[in-house]
Amino acid sequence: MSTIEATSRAGDALTPGELLEMLYYMRLQRAIEDRAIKLYYQGRIPGAYFTGWGHEAIAVGATYALGPADLLAPMHRDLAAYLMRGIPARRVFAQFLDREGGLTRGRDGNIHMGDPRLGILPFISHMAASVPVAAGMALACRQRGQARVVLTFFGDGATSTGAWHEGVNFAAVLRLPVVLVLENNQYAYSTPLDRQTAARALVDKAPGYGIPGVAVDGNDVLAVYAAARAAVARARDGGGPTLIECRTMRMRGHSEADHFAYVPRELLAAWAARDPIALFERRLREEGQLTAEADRAMQGRIAQEVEEALAWAEASPEPAPASVAEGVYAASDGR
């Protein structure tokens, strides 16, 4: 059995400033999403809207383990990962609003975004489609002798796809520097885990690919960080991919249009008592890292950033109708 239960001890290696930075990004994700939920119910967000409510520890804990030159292939519930790797909040709001200032300039919507220039593979709808692509990004690093690592996120439902299997297998066979982070939130839309897999646990799939797997509490940001840090180090040293199963709960509907009556309310209540942000705040307060003053300052900063970002996005124009056919093809640079 290659499964190791990781603990939160790695928090010891983080400075107080780093711990507060992690909390900041978790709160920033929550604040942006809370604001966007309001926009959604006001009818100002075209199409569907998805949040990562309850996933903040996974997004932040895993992404915090990356070095500056590393690469990211995120999914639809880890907004903080996008923010931490350089996408500004104002462009996120512009993306949600389908504006010219969004990452895809109205060509795609909601969290389907990224920026290859920042080393962030844009996410598309097709679940797990990013996994083989992440392997290819890692392959390019390996070919060039660069010690860069690719971190990719996917859901429990995504692990049932062929793309996931093929991508994980490819990365394992070539021992590519990929870190595979599973956001197991118990559901894929309305489909519970036992309709997704007959495996005892999703992490048990790792040995089938000949790679290590580790299961962690996905609501404990330091546990996620510890597992990711070890996996990033292994990948960088040529040890190949690691599967990290982060266990959490999807705390809202699949999208904001979903009533999610199919989720037992007791289950939600149990997980609500373990909100990842509240858990981390309590810990930081107990350890004296989060003073009342620092807390107020952080909350104020986030509130201001969110309002400024939204104002910028609202000022961003709608895409010009005449631009619809632009950019289907790249022009040759002659090289």
Added chain:
Amino acid sequence: MTYLEAIREALRSEMRRDPRVFVLGEDIGVHGGAFGITKGFLDEFGPWRVIDAPLSEAANVGAGIGAAVMGMRPVVELQFADFVTDAFTQVVNMAATFHWRTGCPLPLVLRMPYGGDVKGGPFHSQCKEAWFVHTPGLKVVAPATAGDAKGLLLAAIRDPNPVLYFEHKHLYRYRREEVPDGEHVTPIGRAHVAREGTALSVISYGWMLHKCLAAADAAARDGIAAEVLDLRSLLPLDRDAILGTVRKTGKALIVHEATRTAGVGAEVAALIAEEAFESLDGPVVRLASEDTPVPHSPVLEAAFQPQVEEIAGAIRALAAY
């Protein structure tokens, strides 16, 4: 050299010229590929540029996309074009939309050994180029000659977009041709008049081009001078060349090996109807394979595919219209 050798030489010369170019696919390294295209490459370029990949089309195409995102120039070999179905999401959703979503290039080539008359049956003979011609963001080419096999592969590798390079298996060792040395790039989107004529225009590509040329030779013995246009690129189509030849001759016969309904010929016919109606002296005619899967039996396959006599008959009928 043969069409197959032209592909090999083009690939090798690009890999020597540009360290970003690499090949990835099933059985292409130690074994040199199911058709031997990459024989000797592993020794010359090593295992990180000639990558023996698992039996895994979605992963292999997806990995090519990922490497292209990072600025490499991957050439991914599908062992047979038929297996691209396993990589469909990667091709039509991930790759085709990439530049439009991001503004960043995606210089990827998929080598697609396709086509019939190889006793391959329903899963090793298909001509599914129209699936991809219907997908904005991709480019699709289909060389018929060794010269264009080289020229279009150079162009495809240097193009900043995903290009599906349909190489016809029956043409691999079909004949020997002169192929220009060194820099010989066939621009994507440019058709070629393979035979000049005035009576009607025969528009084709791939293996069928050769049948059309033979049929045009037969018709010439009856005094009919057919012009034969080799499309070479299917996306984008060379609209000017198609409209130019039809305006010159006033008649169009479109021939392809792909099945008839919603094939590339339908698009060519619609283009002619929309833009060259005033020049037409007869109906636009299509000859294509039957709307069935590709049969395995050589007898059935001969009945399935357009044959030289049939094409010659269609040329005579249209010329007489």
